[in-house]
Amino acid sequence: MQKFILRNFTLIRTLIAIALGIVISIFLIYVISETPGFSLKSFLIAPLLSKSRLSNIVENATPILFCGIAIAVAFRAKQFNIGAEGALFISAAVGTAFAVSTSMPIFIHIPLVLLVAAGAGAAWGFIPGFMKAKWGASELVASLMMNYVAYFLGLYLINNFFRDKEAGFLVSYRLPESARLAQFLEGTRMHYGVFLALGAALLIYYLMFHTTLGYEIRMTGHNQGFSRFGGIKIFKIIILVQVIEGALAGMGGMTEIMGIHGRFNWQMSPGYGWEGIIVAIIGREHPILIIFASFFLAYIRVGGQSLNLLADVPFELVTVIQAVIIILITAEAFLGRFKYKLTVNEAKREEAGDESLA
Amino acid sequence: MSPLLDSIFSSDFGFAVLRVMTPLIFPALGFAITDLAGVVNISLEGMMLMSAFFGVIVGAFTGSxxxxxxxxxxxxxxxxxxxxxxxLKLKTDIILGAIAMNMFASGFTIFLLYVLTGDKGSTSSLKSLVFPEVHIPLLRSIPVLGDILSGHNVLTYAALLSAIVFFFLIFKTPLGLRIRAVGQNPDAARSVGINVDRVQLYALMLSGLFGALGGLYLSMGYVSWFARDMTAGRGWIAIAAATLGGNMPLGTFLAALLFGSVNALAIYIASVNIPSELIQMIPYVATVLALALYAIRVQKRRQKIKEEALEEEYDSGPPDNPPPAAAKQRGGSS
Incomplete structure (x- = not known):
C-alpha cells in the first residue's frame, strides 16, 4: 500500500488538492447560502442529472481541452506564454471572417476554415515566441499584452467588416452551412469539435512522448543550457512551442464558433485560455491527464452556473476554488513531510526485509 | 487633426498623464523591488484588485x-x-502561484461584492470615500506648470514621492543592500549570513504595499467605486514599465510616464474619427513594441560587454600563460 502511494504520489496529491478545494467550496456554501443543502445539490449533483447540463459539460470541455494541451506544450519547454486566450479570440474572428466570405463544398470548407484559424493563432504565438528567442523579451508580459491586442483587433474586424446589421446586437454574419460542425445529439449542442479536441490531445501526447521533437521540447524545459550543449536548437524550440500553442488555441476558438454559435458573437473574451492554464496545471502538463482535467473543470463550472442560476451563491465561488486547487497542486512541499515519512518507512521495511532474508 | 494637437499640447493633457500614470508607478515599483530581490511577483494585478475592493468596502462601512x-x-x-x-515555504513555482493569486483576487472580490451588495458589477450602491485632492499653494499660481502639477489626488503625489522613497530604500538602507545582494546571488548572500528567505519575503510584502496604494488610488481617487476586474491589465503594464526601466526608480518612472502618455493619448484621440477598438489597442501595442525595443537594447549592451571583456583578455597579459586564478574569476563574474 505504501509503495503504491509512493509510486503514484503526485497523482494522489493532485486528487487530495481537488478534494480540499471542494471541501472549501462546501464550507463557503454553508457560510453564505440560506439553503445550503439545496445549493450544494445544484452545485455538485445537478450537472450530472440533466441531459442538457451533461452536454454543457462536454461543450465547455472542448475549447478548454484545446487550450489546455496548447499551454502544456509551451509550459513543458518552460515558456510561460499565457496568450492562449488572445490566440483563441483572434483566430475565431479571422476564421469567421474567412468562413463568411468564402463558399466551398463542406469537406474542403471545414478543414480550410480550421486551418486559417489555426494559422492566425500560430501567428499570434509566433510574435512573443520570436521576441523571446531572438531578443530575450519576456514572453509572459508580451503574450499577455497580445491578449488585449487580440481582443480589440478581433472586435474591430468583426464589428467593422463582418457585422450582421440585421441582427439586433453585435454579431457577425452567420457562417455558411458548409462551415458548420454538426451537432450529433438531438436536443443538445454537443458538436464534433469534441472529437477534434480529443484527437488533438492524443496527437500532442504522441508528439511530446514519442518523437524527437517532443523530447527536445521537454529537455529544453528541464535544462536549457544542457540542451544547447546537446545540440538542440533552442531558438527553434522556443518559437515552435508558442506557435503550436497559438495554433491549437485557435482551433479551440474556431470549433466553438463552428459547432455552437454559428457566428462570431463574443463581446467579451470567453476566458477559455485562462481555464486552459488551470487544466494544464491540474493535468501536470500531460495531454492525457489534461483530458480528465478539462472534463472535471467543465463539470465544476457547469455546477457553478447552475449554482448561480438556481441558488443564492455567485458563480465566482468556482474561480476561488480553482485558485486554491492550483496553489495546492503547484506547492511542491504540500504533503512533503508525509511523503518523506512514507519514504523512510518504506526504506526501513526494505532494509528489514533484506536482513530477514540474509 | 488640429483640434487634437491643440488638446495634446494643452495643460489638461499633462494633467491627464499624471492622473493615468499614478496607478502604473505604484505597481511598477512594487514589481521592481521583487525583481531586484530575485522573486518576480507578477500578482500585482491581483494585489491592486484586492486593495481597491477592501478600501472601498471598509471605507463605506466605517466611514473612515x-x-x-x-x-x-x-x-x-x-x-x-x-x-x-x-x-518560500511550500515551494510553489512563483509564476504559477502568482497566476493563481490573480485568479483568486478576481473571483474573490466579485464573490464578496455579490455577498455584501447583491451586485456583481460594481459598488455603485455604496457610498464610497475618496482620497482628497491637494492644491499646492505656490505652485498652482504658475501658469502652465501649475495647471499640470497642482490639484491632483494626494495619492498621485504619493506616487511621485514613492519613486524617491524607493531610491533611498534600495540604495541607502541595509534592507535595500540585502535585497540587491539576494537578487544578484542568493548563495553568496547566504554565505555572509543573510537570511535569504526573509529578505525575499520582505520584498514581496513591500511589493504588496506598493500594489495596494495603486489599487486604492484606482477605486478611491481615479474613480469613486469598485468595479469587477477594474485593474484592466494595469498590473501587467506596470510590469512592462518596470522591466523597461531596468527596475530602477528613475527608469521606471520614465517608463510609467511613457505608458501614461500613450494611455492619455488614447483617451484624447477618441474625439477623432478612428474606430474605438483601434484606439483602445494603442497602449497594449505600445507595450509590446517597447518590450521588444528594450530587450534588443539590453542584448546589444550585453554583447558589447562580452566583446570588451574578450578584447581586454586578449590585450592584457601574455597569451601563452594567463594567470589561471584571474581567468577563472572573470569567468565567474561575467
Missing amino acids: LLLALLAGILIGIAMGAALGYFH
Missing part, C-alpha cells in the same frame, strides 16, 4: 478614510506575505 487606507494596505501586504509563504 484612514481605516480604508489601512485595510487596503494590510490586504496588499497580506497578499505579498501569502505569495511568499507559498513560494
